[in-house]
Amino acid sequence: MRECVGTFNSVMSTNYPVPQICYDVNNTNGGVYKYKTRSVHYNPVLLALNKDVYLETTVPHEVAHYLQFEFFGVKCKPHGPEWVKVMIIIGAKPNRCHSYDVKYVKRRNIRRIQIKCGCRSYQVTQSLITRRNLLGNNVICRKCLKKYEKV
Numbered sequence: 001m002r003e004c005v006g007t008f009n010s011v012m013s014t015n016y017p018v019p020q021i022c023y024d025v026n027n028t029n030g031g032v033y034k035y036k037t038r039s040v041h042y043n044p045v046l047l048a049l050n051k052d053v054y055l056e057t058t059v060p061h062e063v064a065h066y067l068q069f070e071f072f073g074v075k076c077k078p079h080g081p082e083w084v085k086v087m088i089i090i091g092a093k094p095n096r097c098h099s100y101d102v103k104y105v106k107r108r109n110i111r112r113i114q115i116k117c118g119c120r121s122y123q124v125t126q127s128l129i130t131r132r133n134l135l136g137n138n139v140i141c142r143k144c145l146k147k148y149e150k151v
Contacts, residue, residue, distance in 0.1 A: 001040070004063040004090040011089050012071065019066045023047070028105050030058040030098040033065035035074055040066060046100050053100075060092035118146035 005018050025032055025043040032041045040062045047054045064086040065078065072082040079096050087094035112123045119141060129135055140147055 001059055001063055004060050004092075005067065007090050008067050008071075008086065014071065016067060016070050019063070026106055028102040030054070030100065031062040033062045033069070035065075035069045038066065038070075043105070045105050046098070046102070049104065050100050057092070057095065058098060060087065060090055061095070064090060064092065064094075114151040115148050116151050117141035117148050118144035121151060 001021065002018050005016055009015055020037070020039040022039055022041045023044040025041050030043055030046055034041065042058070042062070064083055068076055068083045068086045076082040084094040110125055112125055113129060115122050115124055115135070133139055135148055135150065
């Protein structure tokens with residue numbers, strides 16, 4: 001991590017410090033950069049199971065997010081051209097996703113709910129129902145113009 005930040009600082013004539021590091025990601029994500037706290041969060045299970053590849057790919061990936069937001073600002077897309085440029089500068093391959101075996105990692109259990117209108121039925125998550133207020137009074141299907149209801 002220090003090496004990535006140091007390389008970027010040398011090439012771009014900047015002086016960014018190494019960000020705060022946390023080992024608290026407990027899902028299938030390899031890591032997360034949180035720009036509000038300027039901290040990089042890693043998955044300790046995936047790190048332990050894939051140490052060499054993790055250090056070679058995921059660590060630079062998250063450091064690149066940190067450097068991208070510090071150098072270019074927060075309006076950049078997370079894996080946009082600015083992020084790719086930072087990855088190349090720090091000497092890493094700009095790959096978006098990992099391919100780690102995640103069978104030993106805790107996964108989120110998403111409950112699905114069956115809803116229907118006049119023309120079909122859907123399985124949706126509770127968060128989608130809440131976000132879009134699908135079971136609200138004024139939400140109707142665009143095809144059949146009937147209200148959604150739980151099955």
